Amino acid sequence: MRWRLILVIAGIALSILLTHWPDSAAAFLEAVYGETLYPLIQSGMRHLPQPRGFALADTLWVAVPLLFLLRMLWLWRANLIRRLPTMVLETLLWGVSLYLLMMITWGMNYHRPTLYSQLQERGFNTRLVDGHWAFALEQTRQTLNQLPDSTDLCALEDLFSPARPSAFLHSAMAAADLTPPPNRNISFSAWSAIYTRLSIGGVYVPFTGEPTVNRNIFPAAKPMVMTHELAHWAGYAHEYDADILAYWSLWQAPDPVWQASAWLLWWTDIRAPESVRSQWPEALRETLVCYQEYLRAQPRWDIQDALWTVYEKNLNNQGVQGGMASYQLGEALALITYQDWLSQ
Numbered sequence: 001m002r003w004r005l006i007l008v009i010a011g012i013a014l015s016i017l018l019t020h021w022p023d024s025a026a027a028f029l030e031a032v033y034g035e036t037l038y039p040l041i042q043s044g045m046r047h048l049p050q051p052r053g054f055a056l057a058d059t060l061w062v063a064v065p066l067l068f069l070l071r072m073l074w075l076w077r078a079n080l081i082r083r084l085p086t087m088v089l090e091t092l093l094w095g096v097s098l099y100l101l102m103m104i105t106w107g108m109n110y111h112r113p114t115l116y117s118q119l120q121e122r123g124f125n126t127r128l129v130d131g132h133w134a135f136a137l138e139q140t141r142q143t144l145n146q147l148p149d150s151t152d153l154c155a156l157e158d159l160f161s162p163a164r165p166s167a168f169l170h171s172a173m174a175a176a177d178l179t180p181p182p183n184r185n186i187s188f189s190a191w192s193a194i195y196t197r198l199s200i201g202g203v204y205v206p207f208t209g210e211p212t213v214n215r216n217i218f219p220a221a222k223p224m225v226m227t228h229e230l231a232h233w234a235g236y237a238h239e240y241d242a243d244i245l246a247y248w249s250l251w252q253a254p255d256p257v258w259q260a261s262a263w264l265l266w267w268t269d270i271r272a273p274e275s276v277r278s279q280w281p282e283a284l285r286e287t288l289v290c291y292q293e294y295l296r297a298q299p300r301w302d303i304q305d306a307l308w309t310v311y312e313k314n315l316n317n318q319g320v321q322g323g324m325a326s327y328q329l330g331e332a333l334a335l336i337t338y339q340d341w342l343s344q
Contacts, residue, residue: 004086004089004090004093005089007093007096008089008092008093008096011093011096011097011100012096014100015096015099015100015103018100018103018104018107018108019103021108021111026111026112026113029108029111029112030112030113033108033112034109034112034235038106038108038109038235041104041105041106041209042181042182042209042233042235043182045105045208045209046182046183046184046209048208048209050185050187050210054187054188054189054190055187055188055189055190055205055208055210055212056187056208056210057187057189057205057207057208057210057212058187058189058190058191058212060205060207060208061191064098068091068094071090071094072087072090072091075087075090101206101207102206102207105206105207105209106204106206106209106232106235106237107206107237109235109236109237110237110238112235112237114236114238114240114241115178115236115238115241115244115245116238116240116241116244116329116330116333119244119333119337120333124333124336124337124340125333125336126329126332126333126336127332128270128332128335128336132332132335132336132339133272133276135335135339136263136266136267136335137276137279137280137281139251139263140263140267140280140281140284141281143256143259143260143263144256144260144263144281144283144284146256146259147256147257147260151257153220153260153264153283153287154220154286154287154290154291156219156220156257157219160222160223160226160258162185162186162187162188162226163183163185163186164223164253164255164258165186165223165226165227165230165249166183166184166185166230168227168249168250168252168253168258169181169227169230169231169234169245169246169249170183171249171252172245172248172249172252173234173245173249175252175341176248180234181233181234181235184209184210184211184230184233186211186212186213186226186229186230187210187211187212187213188212188213188214188215189203189212189213189214189215192214192215192216193216195214195216196214196216196217196298196299196300197298197299197300197301198300198301198303199300200214201213201214201217201221201225202214202217202225202226202228202229203229204229204232204233209233211226211229211230211232211233212229213225213226213229216298218291218294218295220257220260220261220264220287220291221261221264221265221291222261223250223257223258223261223262224246224247224250224261224262224264224265225265227245227246227249227250228242228243228246229242230246231243231245231246231249239330240329240330240333241330242330243330243331243334244330244333244334244337246262247262247266247330247331247334247335247338248334248337248338250262251263251338263284264284264287264288264291266331266334266335267280267284267288268288268291269331270331270332
């Protein structure tokens with residue numbers, strides 16, 4: 001039992017260090033982790049098998065708890081005198097080990113310089129003025145007008161290739177002088193029914209490097225969610241960074257359906273003033289209405305509130321300003337930089 005106690009104490013200490021990485025060591029982190037270790041992790045994970053029809057990570061949600069229960073049963077039979085203290089320490093050891101593995105394989109990206117802050121340092125801000133709203137409305141109209149006449153965004157067929165987000169992300173990152181990640185397909189999770197009940201659209205699984213998406217989400221929202229999760233694979237841990245890259249990627253995509261998905265999610269999250277909402281194209285307005293109706297019709301579990309509270313606590317611990325509210329920080333900056341991009 002002593003060795004477990006030592007490992008748990010050491011693991012907790014290391015977890016605290018990695019979670020609250022000192023700003024004074026940021027340059028060291030970028031040189032060692034950002035430029036060397038994480039690319040090696042990506043290179044290794046891209047060779048993991050990606051079975052068709054389900055995500056490799058889906059097996060972890062069964063395999064890890066099963067192995068843990070088997071280990072507990074073995075300890076229960078083999079440690080008759082100190083079984084309870086041993087099992088408590090074993091549980092802590094498993095939890096600490098999984099957390100450290102998550103931080104090493106991906107979580108340390110939270111402490112690297114964000115794309116959001118780099119854009120702000122270049123003079124971009126998040127304040128939308130009349131010119132920005134007019135640009136967004138015009139781009140939305142152009143995108144909707146490019147859709148084939150038979151396209152109904154409220155009843156879109158789910159025919160999105162899992163390989164396309166990688167191509168779109170590579171193109172956008174190369175144009176922005178950012179280093180694209182290795183190619184990676186999106187996987188639709190076999191646990192989508194549970195994702196739905198927990199209000200989860202997609203999850204990046206750092207243990208296998210797989211961006212996974214809930215296959216039951218509103219079809220027209222899938223391209224944006226797919227590309228957002230893929231941006232996490234690129235090493236952008238903060239939600240606003242993943243949003244910025246996803247918007248850039250889809251707004252420049254050659255397929256108007258994928259462009260429309262980005263505009264649908266952008267208008268959903270941006271909280272436009274009434275004076276702007278009154279100018280929405282009718283097709284956008286109708287799609288937003290049926291999108292909200294679709295969301296309200298989905299089955300939910302009450303436990304989702306507790307889950308999102310824990311997730312927000314983790315974001316705050318990682319230094320993500322605003323926690324869950326950080327999801328909304330990327331929309332304005334993505335639009336302003338995209339408009340500046342097109343004007344050059």
